[in-house]
Amino acid sequence: MSDQKTNSIAFVADGTIPPSPPPAGETGPVKWLRENLFSNAVNSALTIAALLVIYVILSKTLPWLLNGVWTTNSLAECREVLQGKTGACFSVLTERWNQLLYGFKYPGDQYWRPNLALVLLLVAIAPVLFFDLPRKLLAFTAIYPFLAFWLIWGGTILAPIVALLGFAAGAFVFQTYGKSSFAIGFFGAIVAAFAVWLIGGALIPDGASDNAMLQAVPSRDLGGFMLNLMLGVTCVSLSLPLGIALALGRQSDMPLIKWICVVFIEFVRGVPLITLLFVASVMLAYFFPPESTVDLFLRVVIMITMFSAAYIAEVIRGGLAALPKGQYEAADSLGLDYPQAMRLIILPQALKISIPGIVNVAVGLFKDTTLVSVISMFDLVGMIRGPILASTEWNGVYWELLGFAALLFFVVCYGISQYSQWLERRLATDHR
């Protein structure tokens, strides 16, 4: 039988045929290349053009980067070491490292203070940025500004403590009376805080800063990238509450308040930051009482805060407008008054929608802090354009310094924007 079978039918497959390998052009990197880079003539041309661009950039920068000199004391020595070859003189970064980061006046043995403040900053903003962390950490966030002020400026610890006590007194009054009437609680809190500051300020003895635990550092001595970071962080955090107030004011149905907010916002958004900085440097001094002089740092903080508050107000206004009318009506029908409705219903939702926009404004603002170099403050760019390039040793080192500045800003800003994108995905509650 078996014999006959084998004879009568020449071949019977008793299993499935093993799959043959795909043609060479349809597998692995070749396929990937064909689909992603050379799918048609236009694409191929684009690919070749892109490769050419990459080659040109790399061929110029790579030898320069790799030949870099890191250990000389001046540009002239760099040139000697390089002997006419292409190469960067990164020695300027190592030699002026501290000046680039802290400015040229911050006392060298006190660098641990801003460093510690930076580390604590990360701890303090972590609970704000990541919602999964225990809420108790927010208590540290509340203390942080005073701690950081004391760390960076030094001097008597009494000043930040009095400031903190003032805020605490305000919060206490608000908690006690704010329940019955928001207005009374709010204004009472302001009065209480000012009372504490006045009394506390009077109690601090003159000259308390002279032999304090931390040596006092005047704000004129701040500089370098530290100054950029400080301006960015301070101004963004100060402008958030101001921005919310302005946004609410602009939506208000009280014509006078609405009018004030609209004029303020449109005015600030209509002029470049640099003119506001000119105001800070050449005009603002005339608007303070004749006996006092307000230092430049504070004047700049005031102007930048106003600037970013206007932009943040517009972002939040967008968030407020995006909320369905039903939310406002629902709050009304629950019998909530305006402050309650805002605090419990409207703002939590509006702020959530606005977060990416606010982060964008924050990144923009952080980048704009470089403009203070124009009004003779020695931030990172100011240090580079001023003392470092003007010195005899490092006259003519542009690329290394500018590249370093660009790199620092890129790392920080790219980090923040990646966070913003993560947050956007995280907060997406709609189903797309």
Added chain:
Amino acid sequence: MKKTMILGAMAFAGLAAGAASAGTLDDVKARGKLNCGVTTGLVGFAAPNANGEWEGFDVAVCRAVAAAVLGDSTAVEFVPTTGKTRFTALASGEIDMLARNTTWTFSRDVDLKFEFVGINYYDGQGFMVPKELGVSSAKELDGATVCIQTGTTTELNLADFFRSNNISYEPVPVETNAEAQQQYLAGACDVYTTDASGLASTRATFDDPASHAILPEIISKEPLGPLVRHGDHEWGDVVRWTLNAMIAAEELGVTSANIGEMAAGTDNPEINRLLGAEGTLGEMLGLSADWAKNAIASQGNYGEVFAKNIGEDSPVGLARGLNAQWTEGGLLYSPPFR
């Protein structure tokens, strides 16, 4: 001070309050620090060194005033100012005096209400060109591109010079000295013009200083000197006579090296009056008797300061020229200490 505490604590920044109305001299004494406006960085005149300490010719004037008033030449807060911010800083009381190679002109003195207390450097605007251009006189610069540092009297002098010689030029305004230098070296401008001292100071930092020439024409008078606010004559006197003391010290042969023995008393009554061994000059100024001694001991006399910061042996390498004592054919002439 109370108000200071509140605002300072609120905004997390120190708010330095000083009673500018009472008289600058009292303010400085009460504060224990002199606020002195300088440039943001010009090697030899005022620039922070690698350790972040300010040094230079203008800086020495600030330090001498601090030594005279407070007895401590390090009690100075240097406030870097740009051409734009310097006058506001002084007018608004942010700084007590400005020592920032500022040219004494009529309008600054009269219209802007400042008081120039003297001249610490006689300068003039010059031109620097690469030698390979083969230019030997500024009048051959027809059609040239000229780099100018903005914010000074230089632009006006330049416009006047070219107009009066009926030749054309193309100005390239530059914000800082370092950028002007970069443009000039890259060939983006043919000529760099600023005060002759600044040219020398800039050329000193070049890779190859010998291939650049400073043209013989000096097209303007640039008397540079410290200035104070108009109307505060006590303070103006202090700054004026501290500067004069440094100039007189050189004329009288008082140096930072021999000042110790000279202060004990010499047979020259003018030196005795200057250094406080005789008379009550210090008291008249409202300072201690050894005010001038402190100033000179800390910084040296005018000649020493000049030699150390911008003299021929320093990297800047300027000759004394007009800035020599009147006894040696220069213009430095201090009124008598009497």
Added chain:
Amino acid sequence: MSTLTDPPNESFRLSMLINDTRYRSLTFQVIAAVILALCIWYLGNNLIQNLRAAGLNISYNFLSDSSGYDINQRLVEYDSQSSHAKAALVGLLNTLLVAFLACITATVFGVVAGVLRLSNNWLVSKLMAFYVEIFRNIPVLIWIIIIFTIMTAVLPGPRAFRGDNATSSMLFDAFAFTNRGIYTPMPWFEHGLFASASMNWLLVIAGFVGSWFAARRINIWANQKQEATGIRPKTTALILAAWLVPFLVLMLVMGLSWEYPELKGFNFKGGIKIGGPLIALWFALSIYTGAFIAENVRAGIQAVSKGQTEAASALGLRPGKVMNLVVLPQALRVIIPPLISNFLNITKNSSLAIAVGYADITATLGGITLNQTGRAIECVLLLMLFYLTASLTISMVMNVYNASVKLKER
């Protein structure tokens, strides 16, 4: 049974100012008005006291004094004898010029990069993503300085073109790329119909406007013909003629010729010079803002749902038409509002011109004039007034355009 009663007709009590919603807003506004008035009085009083103490006053008389300084780039007649006001005008026009140029090129860069970033070519889209990220995350001031430094360092100075062994040479003997700027040939008319050159150019522009109207008429005629007969007459040649003939006739009659730049003395002479600072600022602003616009464009295109593209393809439209007729009109609605704010940013960022020595209004009025006259308050106020006017004007114009492309909802 309870009967409805009117609410108790209370007489006015003081506490109603806080507790009664009818009066509360009034209370707050009065408080706000008082605080505002106090602030203004306080600041104004300080200003007056400070100015009196310094012996200064607010006066705009300096604007009519002669400025005494020269400006290298000017669109109107100006020299060192002109007034400060004229210098401010020169700066103002320069600001508008660089802002206008940068807005156009930034849009081009942005659209190209935004579209290419969505390309299915892996390398190109990654390259564009790199471009966008690197420009968005580094301050524009640093970019302006870097680009200006690259320009001065990489391009040769006019010196390099001189001599027998010149290291650089002119492109086609007509274009010179130097670190002082780019020199190109300038067209001019040998026997113009008018005496002044600008009138001749106006005539050429008038010719173009005429051509445009003619081309439109031809199109309308073709449409009518098509509607009446169903056959569209061939119009390509006619339209081409409408554009070219008047232009060529004008050029021939007036005798168009070119003036070439030539190296004379220190600089190139003749031709058109586009100054180095202008180019650097223009390029830096457009490539920086282009990165932002690219993101807007990408977001706009992605906001158009895929169904729209598929529906259009199902109707048999070719890819080009799908983009032009379906995707872009919808994407534009998303793109235009952020585009407006980007244009405003360009105008405001052009104030960074001082970093490269471009004579914009911040450099003339807010820079040299301020330094020379010491009139800080007046100059800064004028400066802010200008930017405010410019910003409000741009946003007004763009909002009108935005309203015209907006989805008409009923």
